[in-house]
């Protein structure tokens with residue numbers, strides 16, 4: 151019997167385009183203003199100084215140029231990720247956008263929670279960004295549904311050891327955990343750790359040929375049952 155469900159975000163609870171077409175462009179568009187407005191706030195200053203130290207530049211202008219360059223190159227550098235998270239937080243709070251969660255995902259997450267299943271997130275976005283997204287959805291604040299959040303600080307999403315670690319942290323046998331994702335390599339890794347899996351094949355995501363049917367498949371969260 152499944153006691154806990156761990157879900158991926160992008161392509162699973164939420165559309166791929168939300169992150170790609172809303173969040174990242176928003177951070178890019180607001181980086182310059184945000185840094186100039188908050189350059190003297192302690193937390194922001196520390197991050198700017200960290201970027202300056204990594205890249206051997208001296209002025210805030212150069213730091214901003216570097217941040218913009220990293221964003222163009224889709225770099226996942228910690229101070230950049232932290233600043234992006236701060237900019238998104240501002241955007242969510244201002245109501246410039248809401249966190250996208252498919253209606254079927256929100257509905258089933260609520261139902262599973264009501265049935266006593268423990269819910270977790272495992273996503274490559276930072277835990278801060280995960281919480282922001284679920285706190286500001288069209289269905290309201292969904293964070294009370296979740297018992298915990300994991301990002302890649304626990305390990306790669308494509309390695310079984312990461313899933314073993316999560317199972318240890320949440321103190322459940324992997325066999326009692328169901329992992330949901332749109333990426334086969336992640337599902338393979340979770341399955342290798344002993345977890346059960348469902349492969350989400352959402353609209354617009356090409357149905358990847360899995361002739362061996364190693365994972366259960368569903369088009370949305372209504373398309374499978376959790377026993």
Ligand SMILES: [Mg+2]
Nearest residue numbers: 158160161332
């Ligand atoms: Mg995904």
